[in-house]
Amino acid sequence: MMQTSQRDLWARAWAPNGQRSARRCRSTTKATTVVSAAASARDMSSALSLANIRSSLIRQEDTIIFSFIERAQFARNLPVYTPDAIPVPGFDRCGRRYSLLEYVLRETEQLHGGVRRYTSPDEHAFFPDDLPPLVLPPITYPYVLHHCAESININERILQIYMDDILPGLTAPGDDFNYGSSATLDVTCLQALSKRIHYGKFVAEAKFLAKPEEYSALIRSGDAAGIMELLTDREVERRVVERVRRKAATFGQDITENGAVSAGTGANGGTPEGMNGDRLSTAIGKWEAP
Numbered sequence: 001m002m003q004t005s006q007r008d009l010w011a012r013a014w015a016p017n018g019q020r021s022a023r024r025c026r027s028t029t030k031a032t033t034v035v036s037a038a039a040s041a042r043d044m045s046s047a048l049s050l051a052n053i054r055s056s057l058i059r060q061e062d063t064i065i066f067s068f069i070e071r072a073q074f075a076r077n078l079p080v081y082t083p084d085a086i087p088v089p090g091f092d093r094c095g096r097r098y099s100l101l102e103y104v105l106r107e108t109e110q111l112h113g114g115v116r117r118y119t120s121p122d123e124h125a126f127f128p129d130d131l132p133p134l135v136l137p138p139i140t141y142p143y144v145l146h147h148c149a150e151s152i153n154i155n156e157r158i159l160q161i162y163m164d165d166i167l168p169g170l171t172a173p174g175d176d177f178n179y180g181s182s183a184t185l186d187v188t189c190l191q192a193l194s195k196r197i198h199y200g201k202f203v204a205e206a207k208f209l210a211k212p213e214e215y216s217a218l219i220r221s222g223d224a225a226g227i228m229e230l231l232t233d234r235e236v237e238r239r240v241v242e243r244v245r246r247k248a249a250t251f252g253q254d255i256t257e258n259g260a261v262s263a264g265t266g267a268n269g270g271t272p273e274g275m276n277g278d279r280l281s282t283a284i285g286k287w288e289a290p
């Protein structure tokens with residue numbers, strides 16, 4: 001649904017009327033076809049192998065840990081999340097002024113949306129109704145997920161969990177006036193979390209394909225709890241949290257040129273004071289919840 005509307009906006013922007021549109025349409029139609037064929041071969045051929053999905057999840061973990069470590073160097077900075085505390089030039093449809101975080105997030109999506117970020121099935125916008133026209137020709141991705149997957153976007157909930165549960169555990173209370181840095185790093189954290197959590201769609205599809213009869217029976221009887229139980233692997237979840245704890249502890253060390261390793265202090269480039277594997281994995285472990 002989201003892809004279609006951006007596609008329509010792209011077509012309108014590039015083909016508004018007459019002669020010019022006819023010429024542009026001819027050349028871009030060809031480009032679209034080429035992009036589509038290349039993308040299907042390159043990106044999606046093994047999208048539903050559980051082994052590939054798991055290795056992508058592990059890489060995404062690293063991205064989240066590094067972005068959390070970066071954000072943790074600044075204080076909580078509550079004005080960043082408080083609408084009207086900072087007079088940003090952006091308002092929602094009801095005329096409410098955005099918080100600085102909402103403003104930076106929305107503006108980032110305006111730029112990234114134009115270059116197709118949110119037409120990819122593994123990316124989800126926080127402002128899906130405000131996406132701009134594409135400036136690149138749209139890509140047609142092969143369907144690897146059930147078509148219902150397109151309508152699933154839980155970013156509103158991710159944003160809430162990030163602000164209410166993750167940030168307080170990650171940052172020191174108080175205000176250091178680094179509002180722009182905090183907001184831009186929040187965007188990096190949120191994008192990484194959103195991608196990791198929504199990747200659950202690929203996990204679910206891969207697990208469905210491995211046991212179609214069992215899942216179909218549960219779907220037919222409307223047993224949502226049974227489906228969740230079948231999808232859940234508590235041992236893997238425990239291993240994820242433990243791995244994150246160990247990675248965070250490792251990434252937080254200062255590794256010197258002569259090989260000596262010491263706990264990071266923040267001032268020397270390690271993780272900020274008080275930021276350790278346990279705090280990080282507690283904050284990060286919350287992504288298993290949704």
Ligand SMILES: O=C(O)C(=O)C[C@]1(C(=O)O)C=C[C@@H](O)C=C1
Pocket residue numbers: 054057200203231232233234236237240
């Ligand atoms: O690796 C798996 O088997 C997964 O299902 C992935 C994953 C995860 O997102 O980390 C998802 C659900 C399970 O409860 C455990 C782990």
